[in-house]
Amino acid sequence: MLVKINGSAVYGVEAIPITIEVNWMASGKDSSLVGLPDSAVKESMQRVESTIKTNGYDMPRTKLVINLAPADIKKSGTAFDLPIAMGILSASEQIENIEALSQYVIMGELSLDGEIRPIKGALPIAIQARKQEFKGLIVPKVNAREAAMVNSLKVYGVTHIKEVIDFFDNGETGLDALEVNTREEFFHSQYDFDLDFADVKGQENIKRALEIAAAGGHNAILIGPPGAGKTMLAKRLPTILPPLTLQEALETTKIHSVAGKLPENATLISRRPFRSPHHTISDVALVGGGGNPQPGEISLAHNGVLFLDELPEFKRTVLEVMRQPMEERRVTISRAKLTLDFPASFMLIASMNPCPCGFYNHPERTCTCPPGAVQKYLNKISGPLLDRIDLHVEVTPVPFSELSNIRKEQNSESIRDKVIKARELQAERYKKHPGIYANAQITSKMLTEICVIDHVGQMLLKAAMEKLNLSARAYDRILKVSRTIADLEGSEKIKPEYLAEAIQYRSLDREGWAG
Numbered sequence: 001m002l003v004k005i006n007g008s009a010v011y012g013v014e015a016i017p018i019t020i021e022v023n024w025m026a027s028g029k030d031s032s033l034v035g036l037p038d039s040a041v042k043e044s045m046q047r048v049e050s051t052i053k054t055n056g057y058d059m060p061r062t063k064l065v066i067n068l069a070p071a072d073i074k075k076s077g078t079a080f081d082l083p084i085a086m087g088i089l090s091a092s093e094q095i096e097n098i099e100a101l102s103q104y105v106i107m108g109e110l111s112l113d114g115e116i117r118p119i120k121g122a123l124p125i126a127i128q129a130r131k132q133e134f135k136g137l138i139v140p141k142v143n144a145r146e147a148a149m150v151n152s153l154k155v156y157g158v159t160h161i162k163e164v165i166d167f168f169d170n171g172e173t174g175l176d177a178l179e180v181n182t183r184e185e186f187f188h189s190q191y192d193f194d195l196d197f198a199d200v201k202g203q204e205n206i207k208r209a210l211e212i213a214a215a216g217g218h219n220a221i222l223i224g225p226p227g228a229g230k231t232m233l234a235k236r237l238p239t240i241l242p243p244l245t246l247q248e249a250l251e252t253t254k255i256h257s258v259a260g261k262l263p264e265n266a267t268l269i270s271r272r273p274f275r276s277p278h279h280t281i282s283d284v285a286l287v288g289g290g291g292n293p294q295p296g297e298i299s300l301a302h303n304g305v306l307f308l309d310e311l312p313e314f315k316r317t318v319l320e321v322m323r324q325p326m327e328e329r330r331v332t333i334s335r336a337k338l339t340l341d342f343p344a345s346f347m348l349i350a351s352m353n354p355c356p357c358g359f360y361n362h363p364e365r366t367c368t369c370p371p372g373a374v375q376k377y378l379n380k381i382s383g384p385l386l387d388r389i390d391l392h393v394e395v396t397p398v399p400f401s402e403l404s405n406i407r408k409e410q411n412s413e414s415i416r417d418k419v420i421k422a423r424e425l426q427a428e429r430y431k432k433h434p435g436i437y438a439n440a441q442i443t444s445k446m447l448t449e450i451c452v453i454d455h456v457g458q459m460l461l462k463a464a465m466e467k468l469n470l471s472a473r474a475y476d477r478i479l480k481v482s483r484t485i486a487d488l489e490g491s492e493k494i495k496p497e498y499l500a501e502a503i504q505y506r507s508l509d510r511e512g513w514a515g
Contacts, residue, residue: 010121012340015128022087028063035068082108215422216484217438224395230351239412273304312380
């Protein structure tokens with residue numbers, strides 16, 4: 001008897017429908033699993049057979065042909081265990097309600113005794129099931145809340161294959177569809193942060209620089225000695241960014257779902273991601289890819305912050321592969337038979353010591369590095385990568401008088417309110433420019449129209465570039481940052497004082513900074 005069970009497979013951050021066809025034949029002995037399965041899918045037959053026998057059902061002893069269609073796309077992972085098992089039981093007429101089975105998408109990994117284990121990508125699978133107008137989706141209970149975020153789709157969470165069999169044998173009863181109030185949970189937890197800028201003593205100039213970075217979506221690098229507070233400040237950046245919209249939250253959650261990074265019983269990610277990979281990370285782990293392409297750290301940081309601590313310690317090849325995704329805000333993984341796109345719209349915040357010993361330009365301690373060591377250390381970061389970083393911020397240690405001060409520091413909420421107002425101005429300004437939502441994304445062609453400076457500002461910028469020996473690449477960056485400062489002040493014009501503030505955030509562009 002031939003039966004067809006509906007499943008799904010995740011490619012990139014989207015799911016595509018997969019039909020599991022099972023044909024039980026009265027003659028023949030050799031069973032076969034076809035449709036380009038990988039090793040994990042091929043091994044499913046052992047898990048399925050153990051599950052069927054352990055739960056008191058019969059495993060057919062004559063020929064079984066199982067086809068995963070479309071047959072020209074490679075299938076990977078263990079999520080096909082449950083639909084294959086249900087297909088075998090239906091084809092061998094141990095489950096009778098075959099018509100009802102065809103109205104559901106069923107996915108799950110089986111243990112040897114029939115327990116159902118979590119899968120990756122439940123959210124995109126649920127979105128695809130709703131698109132195809134299926135009656136319901138059956139997934140592991142751990143993934144049910146994640147899938148139930150999708151409206152107009154009944155989602156059933158199960159812990160054992162017996163629950164699924166009984167559900168269809170009893171006329172689709174015995175399981176309750178999960179209901180999740182996604183919007184209420186999402187908006188309730190948006191501002192639930194453990195960290196706050198009020199925890200940071202002093203460092204007002206650094207807080208201001210990060211406020212500008214957040215307001216304009218600018219990449220930034222913090223340069224300072226060990227213990228100056230670079231990491232502490234960077235970790236608090238997500239607390240001053242505008243809250244995620246529902247669309248952004250859905251995009252972010254899909255990526256984390258596909259990567260298997262969502263916690264158990266998770267719903268929508270409500271706060272912007274903050275990813276901080278170790279400097280020993282490989283280029284594939286950072287950017288994404290692999291034999292079975294998975295999103296990397298830069299995609300996991302989509303709509304959030306990617307923090308690279310001790311930037312010069314990262315391998316040169318790792319930093320170089322990041323350049324194109326930073327420009328295009330997506331990662332394209334190409335294979336012989338398919339091309340996948342992973343979103344990668346993130347803010348890059350990096351930190352570094354000014355030299356190998358860490359005390360170059362320190363107000364109190366002396367640098368012990370030999371001649372040329374500072375420049376060699378800075379040269380580990382390529383010019384093209386540095387060219388994509390708008391703010392270079394020098395971080396100095398906080399003096400004791402600041403640390404012991406008991407005055408109240410400015411908190412994240414007050415800074416975030418200013419950032420949100422600045423972003424609203426930019427949203428209005430760029431509403432006719434698809435794909436641009438912040439000043440950091442302005443193209444060179446748009447600069448002359450959007451970043452207009454008067455004669456006084458031009459003379460100031462010219463004098464600064466000549467006196468400080470700023471490189472040519474600093475010009476565009478200064479204009480973009482000054483536009484953001486003007487937005488924070490609610491000014492349509494870029495005043496000379498805004499330009500002056502933007503100029504000071506180009507430390508690494510100054511010729512002789514390290515010499």
